Amino acid sequence: MQVLIALLLVMSALAAPAAAETIYVSNEQDNTVAIVDGATMTLQATIDVGRRPRGLALSVDKKTLFVAEGDDNRLDLVDIAKRQVVGQLPSGADPEFFVVHPDGKRLFVANENDNLVSVVDIAAGKVVGTVDVGVEPEGLAVSADGSTVACTSETTSMVHLIDSRSLELIDNLLVDTRPRAAAFSADGKQLWVSSELRGTVTVFDTATRAQTGKVEFMVPGIRREGVQAVGIEMSRDGATAYVALGPSNRVAEVDTMTLKVRHLYLVGQRPWHVALSDDQKRLVSANGNSGDISFIDLENQEVVKSVPVGRGPWGVVIGP
Amino acid sequence: MKMALAVLILLAIAAPGLTEPQTMVIGYLGQRRKPPPPLGPRDEAVTDDGLQGARLGIADDAGTGRFLGQQFRLQEKVLSPGEEPDGAVKEFAAEGISFVIADLDAAQLLKASAAPGAERMLLFNSRAPDDRLRQDECRINVLHTIPSRAMLADGLAQYLVWKRWRHWFLLVGPHSGDQAMAVAFRRAAARFGADIAFDHPWTFRPAEGRADTGHVTLQTEIPAATQVGDYDVLVVADEADEFGEYLEGRTALPRMVVGTQEVVATGWSPVNEEWGATQLQDRFRKQAGRWMLPSDYAAWLGVRSVGEAATRLHSVDPLAISKYLRGDDFLLSGFKGQGLSFRPWDGQMRQPVLIAGSRLLVSISPQPGFLHQRTPLDTLGIDVEESTCKF
Numbered sequence: 001m002q003v004l005i006a007l008l009l010v011m012s013a014l015a016a017p018a019a020a021e022t023i024y025v026s027n028e029q030d031n032t033v034a035i036v037d038g039a040t041m042t043l044q045a046t047i048d049v050g051r052r053p054r055g056l057a058l059s060v061d062k063k064t065l066f067v068a069e070g071d072d073n074r075l076d077l078v079d080i081a082k083r084q085v086v087g088q089l090p091s092g093a094d095p096e097f098f099v100v101h102p103d104g105k106r107l108f109v110a111n112e113n114d115n116l117v118s119v120v121d122i123a124a125g126k127v128v129g130t131v132d133v134g135v136e137p138e139g140l141a142v143s144a145d146g147s148t149v150a151c152t153s154e155t156t157s158m159v160h161l162i163d164s165r166s167l168e169l170i171d172n173l174l175v176d177t178r179p180r181a182a183a184f185s186a187d188g189k190q191l192w193v194s195s196e197l198r199g200t201v202t203v204f205d206t207a208t209r210a211q212t213g214k215v216e217f218m219v220p221g222i223r224r225e226g227v228q229a230v231g232i233e234m235s236r237d238g239a240t241a242y243v244a245l246g247p248s249n250r251v252a253e254v255d256t257m258t259l260k261v262r263h264l265y266l267v268g269q270r271p272w273h274v275a276l277s278d279d280q281k282r283l284v285s286a287n288g289n290s291g292d293i294s295f296i297d298l299e300n301q302e303v304v305k306s307v308p309v310g311r312g313p314w315g316v317v318i319g320p
Numbered sequence: 321m322k323m324a325l326a327v328l329i330l331l332a333i334a335a336p337g338l339t340e341p342q343t344m345v346i347g348y349l350g351q352r353r354k355p356p357p358p359l360g361p362r363d364e365a366v367t368d369d370g371l372q373g374a375r376l377g378i379a380d381d382a383g384t385g386r387f388l389g390q391q392f393r394l395q396e397k398v399l400s401p402g403e404e405p406d407g408a409v410k411e412f413a414a415e416g417i418s419f420v421i422a423d424l425d426a427a428q429l430l431k432a433s434a435a436p437g438a439e440r441m442l443l444f445n446s447r448a449p450d451d452r453l454r455q456d457e458c459r460i461n462v463l464h465t466i467p468s469r470a471m472l473a474d475g476l477a478q479y480l481v482w483k484r485w486r487h488w489f490l491l492v493g494p495h496s497g498d499q500a501m502a503v504a505f506r507r508a509a510a511r512f513g514a515d516i517a518f519d520h521p522w523t524f525r526p527a528e529g530r531a532d533t534g535h536v537t538l539q540t541e542i543p544a545a546t547q548v549g550d551y552d553v554l555v556v557a558d559e560a561d562e563f564g565e566y567l568e569g570r571t572a573l574p575r576m577v578v579g580t581q582e583v584v585a586t587g588w589s590p591v592n593e594e595w596g597a598t599q600l601q602d603r604f605r606k607q608a609g610r611w612m613l614p615s616d617y618a619a620w621l622g623v624r625s626v627g628e629a630a631t632r633l634h635s636v637d638p639l640a641i642s643k644y645l646r647g648d649d650f651l652l653s654g655f656k657g658q659g660l661s662f663r664p665w666d667g668q669m670r671q672p673v674l675i676a677g678s679r680l681l682v683s684i685s686p687q688p689g690f691l692h693q694r695t696p697l698d699t700l701g702i703d704v705e706e707s708t709c710k711f
Binding site for chain 2: 094112113115134135136153154155156157158160172174177178197198223224225
């Protein structure tokens, strides 16, 4: 009996790192955020937020979840412990995606209708600056050192590099048609930008701002126009990138050195965004058309479970 | 020191040349039309459809151009009723304009494409859906951004077949456009396995539905006009919008109306807000103060095509742009879920067809399951094997 208890304790201790996590998913069509327990992979709660929630991010202290609400022109603040909306932040018009600056004090928000990136001071609850960018700004990323913010603009087909201190544009780089997400590598040396309509990812060297490569995706049995690159998540060790491939219902695992696709995971329908667990062993995709999220076991390279979360899952983040 | 100074002077001389913006002037050629009398009290007369779309295209092109040192400008000319397009084409040519949004009816478009000076231009047909302009009367200097009637009919037919509404009652108006639309519906029915159970001309005189007893007349006349055997859907061909709207809710049998009224097949509709279209609709409404119509969208597509090519080529060279537009690499984002390109065999822009209700989007074609060896978009309209176009 004691042995059994000891064994159980050991087992639960082993399972603990992966278990102590929670997945937050924005349901664009339900105006809710779904909360899924990472250990049991079950839906725990669904909380009402503002209209058309898409972009999601955790505060630096991981106590607050920010939710961008496109149709309410604001961000909701969700207290992670209480699991309820406890406040709002201004965002500028029509926020879709945003990033939390590593200083923990500012958010950079894409205002799709106004061709602006708004900078929000979290403590002051105010928009403290704006940056003019191309038509329909969408994806945002910030380098780990906080110096540079990247913003894609869909109709302009560019990624704009913004100095996060001066809020000046450093450069505007042409990318493939209808860019969606941008992501910096952990070491800040590379910037990846996905193109929805070309189904590609363009890779830039951040020092020279020169294009150094392009990732092409091909899914057997799916025509070119059905393979669209959307959300990107980079591994902490810099070796791997994960790219959601939209209507092809796949998530690609890409080797960042060779830019070759290592594996394609069949997930739910139309994955928009993906998120890595803290231990980097698990990936979760938010699948817009099938109303669920897929859990991918990266060690065994297999999709282990799909969990219905609501209508129109779009953004996904993993927290404690 | 002197050397350094010389270099500085050289740089100063060279600098303006290096930063000199490239300028692209696109022509817009429209024709003044009498707006049809509004059918219902909520209809608004629109006199600048097409033109506003071209203007928004210029603004969007400039949005990218400002980061690349490219400027875009629209040169607008509108023909008076009866005015030949030759003069306008000549003026465009004199101004060095190579790309023209031709917001013209088929006859005027053909004249414009043959006018002296047009041989060095590329016209974007943003108005005329006539299939003959893509077939025997295709022209090497014309690309088509407005969907052809065949594409619209195929898009609707795929949706109806997907719904298993295969037995149609086709009701056709008296005008040549209505007849041509009916030809497209019949072709689509045969292609996708639908059956036109009844094929009738509309023979009633256009009624005045807004007269004080208008509904009484319609309530009497429409059941009589739709008194046929059983069918699944009534497909109406009424491009002039003269009677199609009177059918819904008044047919002899309780059947829905699709085609040119009610649930319509169209290149664009104010109800589309998917695939990021919300932003396009918002920008348009802010600029024009009204909803974006199919001809606005088609004009926007033409201007954006030129802009997209100039962006990708880092050049405003007309020959390079014309070649790129027709090539395999060209891909335009048009807020319909996939990239748009031009068919090399007839110059028609490949594009999804919206199936639109009056307040919300119903569907978009091609429908799932309609396959094609190149792209499902080529299941809509005239395919290369059927093409009689010879440039």
